[in-house]
Amino acid sequence: xxxxxxxxxxxxxxxxxxxxxxxxxxxxxxxxxxxxxxxxxxxxxxxxxxxxxxxxxxxxxxxxxxxxxxxxxxxxxxxxxxxxxxxxxxxxxxxxxxxxxxxxxxxxxxxxxxxxxxxxxxxxxxxxxxxxxxxxxxxxxxxxxxxxxxxxxxxxxxxxxxxxxxxxxxxxxxxxxxxxxxxxxxxxxxxxxxxxxxxxxxxxxxxxxxxxxxxxxxxxxxxxxxxxxxxxxxxxxxxxxxxxxxxxxx
Amino acid sequence: xxxxxxxxxxxxxxxxxxxxxxxxxxxxxxxxxxxxxxxxxxxxxxxxxxxxxxxxxxxxxxxxxxxxxxxxxxxxxxxxxxxxxxxxxxxxxxxxxxxxxxxxxxxxxxxxxxxxxxxxxxxxxxxxxxxxxxxxxxxxxxxxxxxxxxxxxxxxxxxxxxxxxxxxxxxxxxxxxxxxxxxxxxxxxxxxxxxxxxxxxxxxxxxxxxxxxxxxxxxxxxxxxxxxxx
Amino acid sequence: xxxxxxxxxxxxxxxxxxxxxxxxxxxxxxxxxxxxxxxxxxxxxxxxxxxxxxxxxxxxxxxxxxxxxxxxxxxxxxxxxxxxxxxxxxxxxxxxxxxxxxxxxxxxxxxxxxxxxxxxxxxxxxxxxxxxxxxxxxxxxxxxxxxxxxxxxxxxxxxxxxxxxxxxxxxxxxxxxxxxxxxxxxxxxxxxxxxxxxxxxxxxxxxxxxxxxxxxxxxxxxxxxxxxxxxxxxx
Numbered sequence: 001x002x003x004x005x006x007x008x009x010x011x012x013x014x015x016x017x018x019x020x021x022x023x024x025x026x027x028x029x030x031x032x033x034x035x036x037x038x039x040x041x042x043x044x045x046x047x048x049x050x051x052x053x054x055x056x057x058x059x060x061x062x063x064x065x066x067x068x069x070x071x072x073x074x075x076x077x078x079x080x081x082x083x084x085x086x087x088x089x090x091x092x093x094x095x096x097x098x099x100x101x102x103x104x105x106x107x108x109x110x111x112x113x114x115x116x117x118x119x120x121x122x123x124x125x126x127x128x129x130x131x132x133x134x135x136x137x138x139x140x141x142x143x144x145x146x147x148x149x150x151x152x153x154x155x156x157x158x159x160x161x162x163x164x165x166x167x168x169x170x171x172x173x174x175x176x177x178x179x180x181x182x183x184x185x186x187x188x189x190x191x192x193x194x195x196x197x198x199x200x201x202x203x204x205x206x207x208x209x210x211x212x213x214x215x216x217x218x219x220x221x222x223x224x225x226x227x228x229x230x231x232x233x234x235x236x237x238x239x240x241x242x243x244x245x246x247x248x249x250x
Numbered sequence: 251x252x253x254x255x256x257x258x259x260x261x262x263x264x265x266x267x268x269x270x271x272x273x274x275x276x277x278x279x280x281x282x283x284x285x286x287x288x289x290x291x292x293x294x295x296x297x298x299x300x301x302x303x304x305x306x307x308x309x310x311x312x313x314x315x316x317x318x319x320x321x322x323x324x325x326x327x328x329x330x331x332x333x334x335x336x337x338x339x340x341x342x343x344x345x346x347x348x349x350x351x352x353x354x355x356x357x358x359x360x361x362x363x364x365x366x367x368x369x370x371x372x373x374x375x376x377x378x379x380x381x382x383x384x385x386x387x388x389x390x391x392x393x394x395x396x397x398x399x400x401x402x403x404x405x406x407x408x409x410x411x412x413x414x415x416x417x418x419x420x421x422x423x424x425x426x427x428x429x430x431x432x433x434x435x436x437x438x439x440x441x442x443x444x445x446x447x448x449x450x451x452x453x454x455x456x457x458x459x460x461x462x463x464x465x466x467x468x469x470x471x472x473x474x475x476x477x478x479x480x
Numbered sequence: 481x482x483x484x485x486x487x488x489x490x491x492x493x494x495x496x497x498x499x500x501x502x503x504x505x506x507x508x509x510x511x512x513x514x515x516x517x518x519x520x521x522x523x524x525x526x527x528x529x530x531x532x533x534x535x536x537x538x539x540x541x542x543x544x545x546x547x548x549x550x551x552x553x554x555x556x557x558x559x560x561x562x563x564x565x566x567x568x569x570x571x572x573x574x575x576x577x578x579x580x581x582x583x584x585x586x587x588x589x590x591x592x593x594x595x596x597x598x599x600x601x602x603x604x605x606x607x608x609x610x611x612x613x614x615x616x617x618x619x620x621x622x623x624x625x626x627x628x629x630x631x632x633x634x635x636x637x638x639x640x641x642x643x644x645x646x647x648x649x650x651x652x653x654x655x656x657x658x659x660x661x662x663x664x665x666x667x668x669x670x671x672x673x674x675x676x677x678x679x680x681x682x683x684x685x686x687x688x689x690x691x692x693x694x695x696x697x698x699x700x701x702x703x704x705x706x707x708x709x710x711x712x713x714x715x
Contacts, residue, residue, distance in 0.1 A: 050380050072389075080386035090381035094399050104385035107395060156385060315647060316693035317686045318654035321665055325686055328679035332483060418546035425658060433549065447560075450553045454545055461544030 001026040001191060002047075002160055007056035007067060009039075009046055016042045017053070018215040024160070024193060024208075029186045031194045031202040033226075034212035035238060040195045041087075043212070044162050047193075048084050049075045060159065080108060083153035087165040089145040091137040097124060097148045098133040101155050109156070123155035124148070127181050143174025147181050154185060161185065163194040199242060203227050211235045260448040263439065267452050270435040273348070274420045277431065280352045281416055285359025292364035293371055294393070307364075314361030319354070320422050326354040327426060347428045355416065363412060370404045371397060403475050410468030414461050421457065432456055483679060490671040491684035498667030499688060505581075505653040505663065506696070509588040510646055516589065517596030522626070524597070525604045539594045548655050551587040555659040558583045584656035592649050599645055603638035604630070636708040643700045650693045664688050 002024045009017040016039045024030050032040045045051040046067060047058065053067035060081060065074045084090075091100050101120035105111045111119070124133050127147040137145050146166055153161050166182060167175045179201050186192060186205050196202055202209060202223065209226040211219045211234075219232045230236045296307050314322065327350040331343045374397050382392030424434035436453045440446025520539065524532045562575045607630055615625030657666050668685035672678045 048384055050383065076386060076388060079383055082384075084381075084384035086377060086381065086384075088377055090377045090384070092378065092381065092396055092400075094396075094403065103395070104387070107391055108386040152385065312694065313686070313690055316650075316690040316697075318651040318665070318689060320654055320657075321682055321686045321689060324678065324682040328682060332679065414544075418544075421546035421548040422655070447553070447556050450549060450556065454549050454553060457546055457549055458541055458544035462540070465544075 001061065002193075003059040004047065004067075005057045005059075007043065007046060007053050009042055009051060009053045016215050017046070020056075020212075020215070020217055022210065022217065024191060026191055027189045028207045029192045029194065029205055030208045030210060031196055031206040032210045032212055033196070033199070033202060033238070034218075038212045039215040040212045041164055044084075044164050044193065044195050048079060048082055048162060050084070081159045083156050083158040083161045085146070085149050085153050085161060085163045085166050088169050089137070089142070089149045091145055091148055091152075093137055096134050096136055097129060097140065097144075097151075100137070100148055101152045104152065104156050119155055120151075123151040126154070126184075127151045128177075141174060142170045143177050146170065146174070146178045150178075150181050150185065154188075154190070158190075160191040160193065163192065163196070165195050165197065167196070167198060197242070199227070199239070211238065213238070255447055255451075256445070259445055260451060263436075263448050263452050266439060267432050267435050267449065267456070270430055270432045271456070273429065273431040273434075274417070277348070277351060277355060277420050277423065278413070278417050281355035281359050282413060284352075284356045285363055285416075288356060288360035289363030289367050290398075292360050293367035296364070296368050297371060311361045311365060314358050315365075319358055319419055320425060322358060323351060323354040323422065323426060326350050326357070347426060351423050351426065351429060355419070358419075359412075359416065362415075363409070366405055366408045366412065367401065370401045370408075373404060374400050406468060406472045406475060410464065410472075413468075414464050417460065417464065418457060421453075482677075484675070484677065487671060487675050487677055488680040488684055491668040491681040492687065494670045494681075495664045495668035495684045495688040498662055498664050499692065501661070501667075502650070502653050502663045502689075502692065505584065505588065505656065506646075506650050509585065509592050509649050509653070512589050513592035513596050513649070514642070516593040518600050520593065520597035521600035521604055524601055526622075535597075539597055542591070542594045543598070545591070547587060547591045547652055548658060550591060551584070551655055551659055554587050555580065555583050580659055581656070581661050583659060584653075584661050588649065588652055588656070592645070592652070595648070596642065596645050599641035600634070600638050602641065603634050606637050607633055636704070639700070639704040639707060643697060643704070646700060647693050647697060650689070650696065654689070664692070 004020065004022045007017055007020040020039070020043060032043065034040045042051055046053045046056070049070065056067040058065045058067050058078065060078060063077065065078060092103065095103060098117070098120050101123050102116045105116035105119060106113055121130065121133065124130055127150055129144060129147055129151065132140060132144055140148065150166070163182065167178050170178060175198070179198060182194070183205055194202070206223050208220060209223050210217055211226060211232070213234050219226065219230060219235045226235065227239065230239060292307055292311070295303060327347070330350060330353065331341070334340050334342050378396050378400065379392050382396040387395065420431055421433045423429050423431050424437055430438065432453050436446070436449035439449040520535050524535055558580070559575065562578070566573070611629055611633065612625055615629040620628065653663055654665055657663055665682070665685040668688070669678065669681040672681035
């Protein structure tokens with residue numbers, strides 16, 4: 001359903017993504033793992049044109065788009081079919097939780113306000129935040145803000161949701177509730193690409209795991225293949241290093 | 251000092267000067283409204299860093315910042331008719347003086363407010379725009395619905411200071427002659443009666459009181475619009 | 481009306497001839513106001529009883545008074561009261577012998593002191609309480625803490641605002657033309673009185689003012705770069 005081929009991106013002289021190709025089927029959950037600096041966040045941002053790739057093609061449904069030359073119209077088309085959950089939540093500071101969720105529905109999807117409000121309220125209830133709907137982001141905890149971010153993404157009813165390290169900025173105490181909500185999204189059958197450091201979560205929720213390092217995909221497979229029987233040396237090393245720490249946090 | 255300052259004359263002068271506040275206010279209002287629109291355009295264009303235009307705007311801002319308003323006003327007053335005559339062949343010498351004053355004030359505000367807006371826009375974290383784009387908003391929608399409202403809340407204190415500055419700057423307008431704002435009226439009264447001090451003191455009092463009121467007003471607005479209540 | 485480059489150059493010469501007047505007005509006003517404004521800010525910062533309340537009121541009210549209005553009023557008072565004052569102090573000079581520039585200085589310094597004091601006070605407030613406490617803790621007196629700990633940290637914070645104030649003062653000196661003091665603008669306009677064409681004069685004045693504030697601002701920014709050295713090392 002989404003396919004990215006030969007994606008390349010550098011910042012100045014530094015090559016961040018070297019020829020990355022990637023595929024996800026409808027309804028699948030794919031997690032991308034990798035050490036920091038491996039390019040996984042940049043990869044996700046390139047899909048949503050928050051970064052402009054130097055080379056590569058994106059296929060979403062039947063649409064093919066050149067990642068380098070995409071026009072404003074094409075970019076808008078991709079963005080309207082996808083949703084993005086940011087590491088630092090990315091809630092609009094000047095809008096309440098409810099207004100944050102409503103914004104895209106009203107402005108982008110042109111849904112009448114009353115209808116949009118109902119949908120936004122339902123989305124907030126779904127993430128367990130009905131009682132916080134009139135709060136501003138600054139009045140919410142990190143975990144609550146991220147759940148609003150997820151509600152905002154889900155309410156748009158996108159073809160795919162991109163999660164960029166959704167729990168990395170959170171205090172440990174809020175990680176659990178946020179992961180629970182993401183699991184709930186996965187159960188809905190929504191297509192998801194998740195960049196994360198949470199190993200046990202990745203193992204539980206994913207249909208496919210992609211391991212990236214140094215700007216390329218090193219290995220991909222089912223969670224079982226990657227976590228219990230990694231083939232590549234770099235994957236083994238990474239998992240050996242990260243899993244004990246991960247356990248410690250949970 | 252009795253003969254220079256007469257309290258009764260002072261009181262009598264007040265009702266003669268107050269009506270001219272409408273002229274003062276009209277200058278402030280026009281230059282703030284049009285100036286704000288110009289300032290936002292200047293700020294956005296500066297941030298885009300379009301070659302040539304960026305440099306031209308840089309020179310414009312530097313000029314407005316580095317030269318006295320009085321001189322700017324006179325350059326517009328004497329220069330604009332010449333420029334318009336040369337470019338379009340239209341004679342605008344018949345326009346009333348206050349239009350030239352308004353134009354000078356607007357150009358001045360475009361630069362000063364432009365810089366205020368520019369730094370405020372740049373202080374909005376990029377993730378705010380990214381979040382707007384990610385939910386499928388166009389650039390214009392993201393700017394007007396996400397960035398601008400947040401910018402406005404940030405600049406309210408500086409905007410208030412700037413507005414009071416513009417209000418006080420209207421005290422220069424009378425030097426051009428032919429504009430009867432409160433200062434211009436005071437001068438006329440002084441010439442007519444030979445007692446200028448009382449009139450100017452009334453003007454001083456008006457400026458002080460209104461500046462204080464404006465300051466307080468902006469303090470209240472700022473309090474009210476703080477959405478980041480912690 | 482037309483533009484004559486010959487008149488423009490005459491005006492430019494006139495403006496440059498009077499540049500020293502503007503320069504002196506600017507520098508004296510700046511230095512004296514910096515001192516007075518700094519003193520006001522420190523008194524208010526340390527909440528010296530009575531004086532600080534008085535200064536707070538005075539600064540707030542005086543900031544509401546435009547320089548031009550103040551200038552015109554002081555000039556009026558000066559002209560009408562000079563004879564009495566002169567007699568009182570046994571000054572033998574008549575008013576025509578006295579340079580009205582003292583009225584200009586008085587107005588400029590008073591208004592600049594008030595605005596500078598606000599800039600400096602804002603910078604003072606940005607310095608954390610713990611800096612004072614640390615000074616006292618190692619046994620420094622209040623004055624020593626102020627000079628050795630607070631002021632050096634204050635300078636880099638205050639400079640950007642003070643540069644704005646400086647540019648404001650340069651432009652403020654232009655207003656003394658209203659009480660008949662010849663400065664850059666007056667100098668530039670002198671040749672215009674003959675030609676009845678003023679655009680050249682105002683353009684020449686604008687150019688000289690522009691260059692003057694550009695040079696002063698650039699110099700001031702050099703000082704800013706130096707004063708922030710210790711901050712850059714931290715970062």
